[in-house]
Amino acid sequence: MADQPIPDAESVEPTPDGATTGEVQASRTKEPPAAHTEIAVDIANLTKVYGDLNAVDDLTLQVPRGSIYGLIGPNGAGKSTTFAVLATMLKPTSGTAKVFGADPSKDAKAVRRMMGYMPDVLGLYDGLDAASYLDFFASGYRIPRRKRKELTGSLLELVDLDGKAKTQVSQLSRGMKQRLSLARALIHDPELLILDEPASGLDPRARIELRDLIRQLAGMGKTILVSSHILSELQDLCTDVAILEAGKLRANGPTETISAGSGERVVTVIFADGARETFTAASDDEQVELLRRLIVDDGRAVLSFRSDAGLERAFMTMTEGIVQ
Ligand SMILES: Nc1ncnc2c1ncn2[C@@H]1O[C@H](COP(=O)(O)OP(=O)(O)OP(=O)(O)O)[C@@H](O)[C@H]1O
Ligand SMILES: [Mg+2]
Numbered sequence: 001m002a003d004q005p006i007p008d009a010e011s012v013e014p015t016p017d018g019a020t021t022g023e024v025q026a027s028r029t030k031e032p033p034a035a036h037t038e039i040a041v042d043i044a045n046l047t048k049v050y051g052d053l054n055a056v057d058d059l060t061l062q063v064p065r066g067s068i069y070g071l072i073g074p075n076g077a078g079k080s081t082t083f084a085v086l087a088t089m090l091k092p093t094s095g096t097a098k099v100f101g102a103d104p105s106k107d108a109k110a111v112r113r114m115m116g117y118m119p120d121v122l123g124l125y126d127g128l129d130a131a132s133y134l135d136f137f138a139s140g141y142r143i144p145r146r147k148r149k150e151l152t153g154s155l156l157e158l159v160d161l162d163g164k165a166k167t168q169v170s171q172l173s174r175g176m177k178q179r180l181s182l183a184r185a186l187i188h189d190p191e192l193l194i195l196d197e198p199a200s201g202l203d204p205r206a207r208i209e210l211r212d213l214i215r216q217l218a219g220m221g222k223t224i225l226v227s228s229h230i231l232s233e234l235q236d237l238c239t240d241v242a243i244l245e246a247g248k249l250r251a252n253g254p255t256e257t258i259s260a261g262s263g264e265r266v267v268t269v270i271f272a273d274g275a276r277e278t279f280t281a282a283s284d285d286e287q288v289e290l291l292r293r294l295i296v297d298d299g300r301a302v303l304s305f306r307s308d309a310g311l312e313r314a315f316m317t318m319t320e321g322i323v324q
Helices: 079-086 108-114 130-140 145-158 174-185 204-219 231-237 255-260 284-297 311-318
Strands: 039-050 053-064 068-072 094-099 115-118 192-196 223-227 240-245 248-254 265-271 276-281 302-307
Touching: 039 079, 039 223, 053 079, 053 223, 053 240, 053 248, 068 079, 068 204, 068 231, 068 311, 079 094, 079 115, 079 192, 079 223, 108 115, 115 174, 130 145, 130 174, 145 174, 174 192, 174 204, 192 204, 204 223, 204 231, 231 255, 231 311, 240 255, 240 311, 248 255, 248 311, 255 311, 265 284, 276 284, 284 302
Parallel strands: 068 223, 068 240, 115 192, 192 223
Antiparallel strands: 039 053, 039 094, 240 248, 265 276, 265 302
């Protein structure tokens, strides 16, 4: 998928691997778009066609400002393609996408100022160490030289790479490259972060730290658009989710609503004596009643009571395993 965009594409030198040239050229629109809208990302009838394949198929969805919005879907669902359009790296075949009112394919410069993009793969930047890599992108965002050292230092610290400042990017582990990519996306303190599978390749501790960091960034008022296959993590993290399959939107809305879905939930109960039993419940009320019955009527010591209502179940119900 696409590499990272550079904010003022025409104002910086090409990257070491020449990877900055997106399919979309930055326009020279002077007027910054209004950033007071309550909708951070507004996608309407977005379609991206490759040959006879609809990678994104008439997608319409809105990402509320300040939300942590999860895009989930099987391999090939169109998540990265959608992100690449929003990140100014790819032109849609039809339909529109707006980032705080600005169209990525018409006003790339404005979008790049407001948006930080962490792609699913990090381009190769042979010859640069981690600190110089961030410094290079900081210069692209026209951050003055005197401020760059402190900025890159604090970003490396934020993603726990301060010990690797002088290590060549090509010599970083996969998870470290992911973290460096996240630091790069944050360099210009964007209002919107687009994170394509940010947790992939991260060890458990780094995943938990990433989740905390995303929450922290959302707490600062940023809008986060994130894709992942680790649904249990998105469940805890995201305020809203959209489920995509074969380029089409299957469901979207607040995470709780999508997770609750309809139909029976399987409830797994573990008792203090080590016994493990499963029950079914059709609603929250039935779950409450089940718990009451077990404890009050039956006098059993319940150690853990877990319903499988969640994104995984919604995902399995709403997708059919279509591969195009
Ligand atoms: N440059 C391209 N040329 C042709 N087809 C493409 C191109 N990029 C993506 N596709 C196709 O578009 C569809 C959507 O791909 P995309 O990468 O957006 O999926 P995804 O949801 O991000 O999947 P994953 O979970 O595997 O990352 C796939 O069928 C893919 O093969
Ligand atoms: Mg992808």
